Amino acid sequence: MQKNFEILSFYKGYDKVILNNQEMTIKKIANNYELRIILLILVIFYLVHCSSSREIQVPSKGISLGINGLPLRTGCTFDHKIIKLIPYNSSFEIINVGPREIFESLEDYWFIVEYENVKGCVYGLNVYTPPKYGGFASDFYFYKGKSLYDRNLFVAAIINFENSIKLNPENYKNYYYKAKSEYYLKKYFECIQDSTLSLKEGNGNLSVLNLRAECYMRRGFFTLAEIDLDFVTSQKEGEFVKYYRNLCEIKSILKRENATLICNKAIELAKPIKN
Numbered sequence: 520m521q522k523n524f525e526i527l528s529f530y531k532g533y534d535k536v537i538l539n540n541q542e543m544t545i546k547k548i549a550n551n552y553e554l555r556i557i558l559l560i561l562v563i564f565y566l567v568h569c570s571s572s573r574e575i576q577v578p579s580k581g582i583s584l585g586i587n588g589l590p591l592r593t594g595c596t597f598d599h600k601i602i603k604l605i606p607y608n609s610s611f612e613i614i615n616v617g618p619r620e621i622f623e624s625l626e627d628y629w630f631i632v633e634y635e636n637v638k639g640c641v642y643g644l645n646v647y648t649p650p651k652y653g654g655f656a657s658d659f660y661f662y663k664g665k666s667l668y669d670r671n672l673f674v675a676a677i678i679n680f681e682n683s684i685k686l687n688p689e690n691y692k693n694y695y696y697k698a699k700s701e702y703y704l705k706k707y708f709e710c711i712q713d714s715t716l717s718l719k720e721g722n723g724n725l726s727v728l729n730l731r732a733e734c735y736m737r738r739g740f741f742t743l744a745e746i747d748l749d750f751v752t753s754q755k756e757g758e759f760v761k762y763y764r765n766l767c768e769i770k771s772i773l774k775r776e777n778a779t780l781i782c783n784k785a786i787e788l789a790k791p792i793k794n
Contacts, residue, residue: 581630583609584666585645595629595640596620602639607666614638657686661693673700691720695727702734710734725751729762736769745769752781760788 583589588604595617605611617629617640627643645662664679680697683690694717701710714731728747735744748766752758763785770778 579613580610581613581632581641581646583607583611583641583645584662589641589645591632591634591637591639591641593639595631597642599640602637603634605634605641609634611641657683657690659683660686661690661696664693665696668696668700671703673704676700677704689720691717691722694720695722695730698727698730698734702730705737707734707737711738725754725756725762729765732765732769736765741769741772745773745775752784758788760785763788 583605585605585607588606589609590601591603591605592599592601597620611632611634613630613632615631617631619628620642629640629642630646632639632641645665660679660683664676664683667673667676667679677697677700680693680700683693684697687693694713698710698713698717701707701713711731711734714727714734717727718731728751732744732747732751735741735747745766748762748769751762752766763781767778767782767785770781775781
């Protein structure tokens with residue numbers, strides 16, 4: 520015990536020596552004009568280098584993946600007017616990156632672009648930035664898969680989502696759209712698995728829980744579907760007809776006491792809003 524205390528005391532003393540040496544070095548630098556100038560230059564270089572490394576890399580070119588055309592808007596929100604549609608597979612210049620926005624459960628950047636001498640904003644969900652322009656191969660596979668999904672080519676879409684997952688297994692968007700593709704192909708077990716992986720990787724949108732619940736329903740796992748939809752409808756954002764309609768069906772099948780209440784809520788939400 521005494522030996523350990525001596526070792527500890529030695530290290531404490533060693534720390535004091537180091538601190539004293541550092542203080543002496545700092546004092547010498549402060550008293551030396553040339554060293555102060557050099558130190559100032561190094562600090563400025565460090566700050567400039569660090570700030571630039573945190574900036575978002577702006578690709579110089581993009582390609583439209585919008586099946587019906589990529590909307591070029593007057594500003595970087597969906598409320599802004601559409602100037603024109605950039606045709607599918609057409610390239611355009613990217614001037615800068617705009618704000619991030621969530622759309623259909625996915626979050627992406629707006630891009631400030633120029634197409635045929637017209638400047639405007641496009642939403643990044645249907646924009647592919649080729650690798651040589653600063654994009655990533657995993658993005659290419661995702662956007663290609665999304666493009667195929669939009670055209671109901673679900674088998675081909677799944678192949679691209681799988682390729683994207685191999686390169687970036689932490690992107691929940693791949694699992695989400697892969698699960699949706701599997702749902703339409705009636706591959707319900709796979710849909711359950713991938714929607715669960717999407718949740719695991721951070722997809723906080725209620726639609727993925729509803730998707731998993733629908734797959735549970737198709738396989739007869741009504742209690743599991745009920746658990747998902749009970750949570751969905753307990754959220755403020757969960758007041759949608761499709762959520763309550765599915766839950767109404769489940770509650771009725773399971774003969775729950777609150778089935779009538781849930782079904783009435785579904786009917787209420789289905790009514791058109793009167794002005």
